[in-house]
Amino acid sequence: MAVDWLTVWLTLKLATTTTLVLLLLGTPLAWWLANSRAWWTELIGTLVALPLVLPPTVLGFYLLLMLGPDGPIGELTLALGIGTLPFTFAGLVVGSVIYSLPFVVQPIRNAFEAMGERPIEVAATLRASPLRRFFTVALPLARPGFLTGAVLGFAHTVGEFGVILMIGGNIPGQTRVISVAIYDHVESLEWTQAHWLSGGMLLFSFLVVYTMYLTERRLRRDRA
Amino acid sequence: MNDIEVSLAHTLGDFSLEVVFNTPASGVTALFGHSGSGKTSVLRAIAGLLRTDHGRVCVNGELWQDNGHFVPTHRRPLGYVFQEASLFPHLSVRRNLEYGWRQIPAAERKIAFDSAVELLGVGPLLQRATHRLSGGERQRVAIARALLTSPRLLLMDEPLSALDHAARQAILPYLESLHDEFGIPSLYVSHDPREVARLADQVVLLDQGKVVAYGEASSMMTRLDLSLARYADATSILEGSISAHDPTYHLTWIGMLGGRVAVPRQELAVGKRARVEIQARDVSLSLKAHSDTSIINILPARVVDTREISPSQLLVRLELEDGQTLLSRITRRSAMGIGLHEGCRLYAQVKSVALIA
Numbered sequence: 001m002a003v004d005w006l007t008v009w010l011t012l013k014l015a016t017t018t019t020l021v022l023l024l025l026g027t028p029l030a031w032w033l034a035n036s037r038a039w040w041t042e043l044i045g046t047l048v049a050l051p052l053v054l055p056p057t058v059l060g061f062y063l064l065l066m067l068g069p070d071g072p073i074g075e076l077t078l079a080l081g082i083g084t085l086p087f088t089f090a091g092l093v094v095g096s097v098i099y100s101l102p103f104v105v106q107p108i109r110n111a112f113e114a115m116g117e118r119p120i121e122v123a124a125t126l127r128a129s130p131l132r133r134f135f136t137v138a139l140p141l142a143r144p145g146f147l148t149g150a151v152l153g154f155a156h157t158v159g160e161f162g163v164i165l166m167i168g169g170n171i172p173g174q175t176r177v178i179s180v181a182i183y184d185h186v187e188s189l190e191w192t193q194a195h196w197l198s199g200g201m202l203l204f205s206f207l208v209v210y211t212m213y214l215t216e217r218r219l220r221r222d223r224a
Numbered sequence: 225m226n227d228i229e230v231s232l233a234h235t236l237g238d239f240s241l242e243v244v245f246n247t248p249a250s251g252v253t254a255l256f257g258h259s260g261s262g263k264t265s266v267l268r269a270i271a272g273l274l275r276t277d278h279g280r281v282c283v284n285g286e287l288w289q290d291n292g293h294f295v296p297t298h299r300r301p302l303g304y305v306f307q308e309a310s311l312f313p314h315l316s317v318r319r320n321l322e323y324g325w326r327q328i329p330a331a332e333r334k335i336a337f338d339s340a341v342e343l344l345g346v347g348p349l350l351q352r353a354t355h356r357l358s359g360g361e362r363q364r365v366a367i368a369r370a371l372l373t374s375p376r377l378l379l380m381d382e383p384l385s386a387l388d389h390a391a392r393q394a395i396l397p398y399l400e401s402l403h404d405e406f407g408i409p410s411l412y413v414s415h416d417p418r419e420v421a422r423l424a425d426q427v428v429l430l431d432q433g434k435v436v437a438y439g440e441a442s443s444m445m446t447r448l449d450l451s452l453a454r455y456a457d458a459t460s461i462l463e464g465s466i467s468a469h470d471p472t473y474h475l476t477w478i479g480m481l482g483g484r485v486a487v488p489r490q491e492l493a494v495g496k497r498a499r500v501e502i503q504a505r506d507v508s509l510s511l512k513a514h515s516d517t518s519i520i521n522i523l524p525a526r527v528v529d530t531r532e533i534s535p536s537q538l539l540v541r542l543e544l545e546d547g548q549t550l551l552s553r554i555t556r557r558s559a560m561g562i563g564l565h566e567g568c569r570l571y572a573q574v575k576s577v578a579l580i581a
Binding site: 118123124133137 | 271272273296297298299302303304306308310312313314323324327328369370373
């Protein structure tokens with residue numbers, strides 16, 4: 001068989017899980033970054049943005065140390081009876097979440113900031129509690145930012161290679177994703193398989209970004 | 225008990241706000257001042273949107289904030305109308321109106337949905353998206369939305385300033401009827417003396433973050449020492465009652481002690497109290513009561529004092545026979561021509577009179 005469907009399926013599962021986790025964690029983080037007036041806000045902002053410039057191998061190296069049996073997080077997970085995370089699917093999710101964090105947080109933060117304080121103030125004068133203001137005003141108004149963040153986070157996770165190789169290895173059905181599989185196929189001169197997967201990724205990436213641009217444009221037109 | 229007590233101190237960069245005033249919790253109190261005088265900050269602080277360094281706000285005996293005590297905005301029973309309508313763009317007009325209304329338990333709603341919709345004439349707009357509304361329509365929806373929370377205090381921050389002249393004229397009657405209809409006390413921020421003349425009962429005059437003067441609107445408007453009267457469109461307000469209708473020329477006469485003025489015919493009962501607004505630039509002065517002039521509103525008056533407002537122009541404060549005050553703006557040249565001096569008696573010729581209520 002030319003296409004290794006197990007690898008494709010695992011990749012999609014990883015990207016979906018990562019995106020969901022990122023939306024859950026990234027939304028409050030983006031809200032805090034957009035609204036905090038603390039002096040150390042941009043320190044956190046920089047940490048979040050770091051994966052944009054850091055070589056994935058550096059990130060993977062530190063993650064491996066932290067998550068490994070002698071690392072602080074590794075000791076914690078061992079104590080909790082979960083075992084260690086490297087070379088498991090869960091470990092891949094942790095790594096992908098950190099690696100793709102800026103791609104999700106930044107667009108959402110920008111959307112919150114573009115909205116300004118006024119709509120939230122208006123809602124407060126209309127008796128809405130902070131929670132209600134967040135869910136009924138901030139979230140709907142930041143919708144384009146969520147769309148961009150989700151799409152970029154998903155696509156970026158699908159294309160991830162370095163971090164995965166460092167902390168996930170290459171276990172079929174568990175940690176072997178498309179990008180790693182392509183590398184493998186090329187190493188063992190299986191050009192046909194490499195072509196199928198690479199071509200598929202090219203098409204997928206193009207469609208994802210194109211759909212995002214079209215949707216953003218439509219949202220903007222609706223608003224205007 | 226039945227008043228609004230405000231006492232605020234706040235420093236923002238090199239601007240310091242130190243505002244203290246008490247005003248009755250009924251009718252409209254205007255916060256008047258130039259831009260940068262701090263009037264919007266005062267309103268925001270009263271709403272709890274701006275946390276001042278020190279502040280005490282007490283409305284109708286209910287303490288909204290004091291040292292160590294701070295009721296958050298969403299728990300203050302207020303309505304706020306911003307300068308720009310600030311409707312929620314993701315909700316229809318109806319959903320915008322319902323946003324605050326649904327937060328109020330049915331038993332505590334003092335203003336019915338339909339009556340606010342009707343008063344502000346937004347019924348035909350209910351199903352529309354907010355970006356399909358004109359500026360005036362948006363602001364009417366915003367006012368109705370604020371009213372629907374059954375506020376005990378309505379805060380309005382220059383709600384008309386973003387509108388063009390026509391839209392402003394169209395919306396003013398709605399604002400006037402608001403207070404007759406629901407009797408909600410309001411604080412109204414403005415830098416337009418004509419708006420203040422039409423709407424306000426009391427005026428708090430602010431300058432550089434401090435209260436310069438406080439008092440009844442009609443007397444504040446004509447005090448020459450205050451910036452209110454120094455504006456190019458200085459205005460006075462006179463009170464009288466409807467005295468007669470003139471069907472031939474389609475006029476309504478408003479009588480005061482010692483004179484009467486005419487406005488275009490209004491369907492109002494004779495004897496009903498009426499307030500009129502007269503712009504200082506529409507009042508000219510004459511030593512004799514001419515009958516050979518096109519002006520029909522001629523009131524005997526006495527000059528109280530005068531003040532130069534520019535090298536060429538003079539603002540003259542006149543007392544009418546019943547003690548009411550009228551402002552006139554004339555050139556210094558004409559003042560000299562008629563030998564104007566304090567205490568002299570003359571006739572004020574009023575070119576145009578607008579009925580307020």
